[in-house]
Amino acid sequence: MRVKNKSIIVTGAGGGIGEGIALRLAAEGARVIVNDINAALGEKVVSEILRAGGDAAFFKADVTKSAEVKALVDAAVQRHGKLDAMVNNAGWTHRNRPALEVSEDEFDRCYAVNVKSIYLSTVHAVPALRANGGGSFINIASTAGVRPRPGLTWYNGSKGAVITTSKSLAAELGPDNIRVNCINPVFNPTTGLATEFAGGELTEERLAKFRATIPLGRFSTSLDVANAALYLASDEAAFISGVCIEVDGARCV
Numbered sequence: 638m639r640v641k642n643k644s645i646i647v648t649g650a651g652g653g654i655g656e657g658i659a660l661r662l663a664a665e666g667a668r669v670i671v672n673d674i675n676a677a678l679g680e681k682v683v684s685e686i687l688r689a690g691g692d693a694a695f696f697k698a699d700v701t702k703s704a705e706v707k708a709l710v711d712a713a714v715q716r717h718g719k720l721d722a723m724v725n726n727a728g729w730t731h732r733n734r735p736a737l738e739v740s741e742d743e744f745d746r747c748y749a750v751n752v753k754s755i756y757l758s759t760v761h762a763v764p765a766l767r768a769n770g771g772g773s774f775i776n777i778a779s780t781a782g783v784r785p786r787p788g789l790t791w792y793n794g795s796k797g798a799v800i801t802t803s804k805s806l807a808a809e810l811g812p813d814n815i816r817v818n819c820i821n822p823v824f825n826p827t828t829g830l831a832t833e834f835a836g837g838e839l840t841e842e843r844l845a846k847f848r849a850t851i852p853l854g855r856f857s858t859s860l861d862v863a864n865a866a867l868y869l870a871s872d873e874a875a876f877i878s879g880v881c882i883e884v885d886g887a888r889c890v
C-alpha cells in the first residue's frame with residue numbers, strides 16, 4: 638500500500654483520467670474525496686471504490702468557485718482529520734479550431750477551469766497542508782503546455798500557465814514541506830474531452846496520424862497517468878518537487 642491512509646482530493650474524478658487516478662490511489666490505500674460537478678458520475682466512481690474495499694466519498698464542487706473549493710477542502714479535513722494531497726485534474730478545452738474562431742466565453746471557461754482552479758486550490762488547500770506539516774499538489778497539465786499543436790492555442794496556453802505556476806509554487810512552498818508537481822499526458826482517446834481535442838469524430842484516419850507522432854506507438858491511458866500520480870503522491874517522491882512528468886511515450890522529445 639503505497640499511499641496508505643493518505644487523505645487525497647481528486648478533482649474532476651467522475652470520469653476520464655480523474656476516475657483512473659481516484660481508483661488507483663484508493664487501491665493503494667488512500668482515503669479519496671472524489672470531486673466533480675456531475676454528482677451521478679462521481680457517485681458511481683465512489684461505489685466502484687467501495688465495492689473494491691477502498692475508502693472514498695463524493696463531494697460536489699465547481700473548481701472555478703472559491704466557496705465551493707473551500708468547502709471541498711474542508712470536507713476532506715473533516716472526514717479524514719487532515720489533507721495530504723490535492724490532485725487538480727478537472728480540465729476543459731475549446732474544440733480544436735483556429736485561434737480566431739474561439740469565442741471569448743470559451744476562452745474564459747478554459748482559463749477558469751484549467752488555471753483559476755489552481756489559484757483557488759492553492760488559496761484553500763495550503764492552510765490545510767501547512768497544518769498537516771506538508772503535503773503535495775499534483776496538477777494535471779498536458780503535453781499541450783510544452784509541445785503545442787495548432788488548433789488548441791488557448792487550451793495550450795492555459796496548460797503552459799499550469800506548468801509555470803506549479804514550478805513557481807514549488808519554489809515558494811518548499812519551506813512548508815509542500816511539493817508541487819505536474820503530469821503532462823499525451824492524448825487519451827477514451828476520455829470526455831477527446832473529440833474536442835481531435836476537432837471532431839475520432840476517425841481511424843485522424844487517430845493514425847496522431848499516433849504516428851508518438852514514438853512508443855500508442856496513446857496514453859488513464860492508468861498510465863494514474864501510476865505517475867500514485868508515485869508523486871507517495872513518500873517515494875518525498876524529494877521530488879517542481880517537476881513535470883511527461884506521460885507521453887516520448888512524444889515531447
Ligand SMILES: NC(=O)c1ccc[n+]([C@@H]2O[C@H](COP(=O)([O-])OP(=O)(O)OC[C@H]3O[C@@H](n4cnc5c(N)ncnc54)[C@H](O)[C@@H]3O)[C@@H](O)[C@H]2O)c1
Nearest residue numbers: 649651652653654674699700727728779824825828829830
Ligand atoms: N484526455 C486527454 O487526451 C488529455 C491529455 C492531456 C491532458 N488532459 C487533461 O487531463 C484532465 C482530465 O481530462 P479528461 O480528458 O479525463 O476529461 P473528462 O472530460 O473525461 O473528465 C473531466 C471531468 O472533470 C469534470 N469537470 C469539468 N469541469 C469541472 C469543474 N468546473 N469542477 C469540477 N469538475 C469539473 C467533468 O464533469 C468530468 O467528469 C484535464 O485537465 C485535461 O486537460 C487530458
